[in-house]
Amino acid sequence: MxxxxxxxxxxxxxxxxxxxxxxxxxxxxxxxxxxAVATPAIDSTAAWGAAAAKEPINVLNQKPIGIVVHHTTNPNTNDFTRNKAWQVARQIQQSHFNRGWIDTGQQFTISRGGWIMEGRHQSLSILQGGTKHVQGAHVDGHNETHIGIECEGLYMNVTPSLPLWNKLVALIAYICQQYGLTANAIVGHRDLDSTSCPGDTLYSLLPQLRTAVDTTLSGGAVGRMWPILRRNTPATGLAKTMQYLLRARGATITADGAFGPGTETAVKSFQTANGLTSDGVVGAATWEKLIMTLRSGDTGEAVKALQNQLTVQNYPTTIDGSFGTGVNTLVRAFQTNRQLTVDGVVGLNSWNHLAM
Ligand SMILES: [Zn+2]
Structure with a gap:
């Protein structure tokens, strides 16, 4: 157009x-x-205190044709502050210098707290221009054609945080808009190279990422992000949490994290009973019916779900089904870090951040 x-x-x-x-x-x-797409806030290399590049940046007179999603494999910190994000950006640049590279390898970085940062120098202004490409160093054989985004964290068994996810959608939609790309341009690092990057779980979310980016590009509203679980989803802490919630709703399955036929049958029964499409797939609509608002003094399987998911999020606690003062303290710490209302009550927003 x-x-x-x-x-x-x-x-x-x-x-x-x-x-x-x-x-x-x-x-x-x-x-x-x-x-249609709003320009996301992006902290420049100057903002986070990047060192100068060792050599001039190579700017190619062509648009990129693909977007590569990576994970940094840093520990999954619960420090969601901007200062932490900048610290990570400086650490990455230093480690890339140590590999003999001229600058940070990737064009952009997103922290677990949802701070988007310029990686390699000039990447931000070149993206805003929408006609050229900063050659990076993030994916063998494709650096002249692909933009790289590093997601802070390790996503083999857990999902990225909700703030990181939301900014990943926003940044990629903006990149697509600037270069006339569609969400089909999104790939995981492992699609182009022999690597586990961006982690099994983040990689499994790429179809949802493409859908969310397409929706954003067409001006639509992206709903709350919930990870989709279905039969034969690899055993994860989140699947176990979901099983505890099913048990709280009366299912007699074992909460072992393995999404087998028994769990699928229980999901279908729950969906039928709640007027949902009975497909055995746990997506946004099912999650939002399945969760229960919890507070101090509550007991039972739903509290076990909460305790398990707090543990998944690195707020470890005993899974005893009792919402006591210890759990209350953890919930408030979690809500503080995620900038949620700090009331110790686990409702829709807290569950949504816990699940991601
Ligand atoms: Zn990678």
């Missing part, structure tokens, strides 16, 4: 739906597709 100049746009009366013909192509308003 041709872009309208700002001057042309200024002459039009915005506020009513309309269409005009430009160069034989009818364009519909109010939201031109090229402006």
């Amino acid at each position: 041709k872009k309208l100049s700002r001057r042309t746009f200024g002459k039009l009366s915005l506020g009513v739906a309309m269409s005009v013909v430009v160069g034989g192509t009818e364009l519909r308003f109010l939201r031109p597709a090229h402006a």
Whole structure:
């Protein structure tokens, strides 16, 4: 689609739906597709205190054709602050210098707290320009054509944090918009190279990432992100949490983290009983019916679900089904770190952040 100049746009009366013909192509308003995606906040190399690159950055006079998702394999910190994000960015640059590289390898980094940062120098201004590509050093054989995004953390068995996920969607949608790409441009590092990067769990979320990016690009509203669990999902802490919630709803399955036929049958029964599509797949609609609001004094299987998921999130606690003062302290610490209302009550928002 041709872009309208700002001057042309200024002459039009915005506020009513309309269409005009430009160069034989009818364009519909109010939201031109090229402006659907908001520009996310990105901290520049200057902001996080990057050292100068060792050699001039190579800027190629072509648009990138793909976007590679990585994980840094740093420990999954619960320090979600901007200072921590900047510290990680400096640490990554130093480790890449130590490999003999001229600068940070990837173009962008997103911290667990959801802070987007420029990686290699010039990546931010070149992205804003939308016509060129900063050659990085993040994926053998594809550095001249692909933008790399490093997600802080290790995602073999756990999902990235919700703030990281939401910014990953926002950044990639913006990149797609700038270069005229679709969500099909998203790949995991392992698609192009022999590596476990970006981790089994993050890799398994790439279809959901593509869907969320496509929705954003078309101006739609992206719903709350919940990881999808289905039969034969590799055994994870999150699957065990889901099984405890099913037990709280009366299912007689074992909470062992293995999503087998028994768990699938229990999911289908729960879905039928709650007016949901009975497909045995635990997605957003099922999660939001399955969770239960919990507070101090509560007991039982749902509390075990909470205790298990707190443990998954590195707030370890005994799984005894009793919401006492210890659990209350952990919940409040979790809510503080995630910038949620700190009330010790585990409702929809807290569950959503716990599940991611
Ligand atoms: Zn990688």
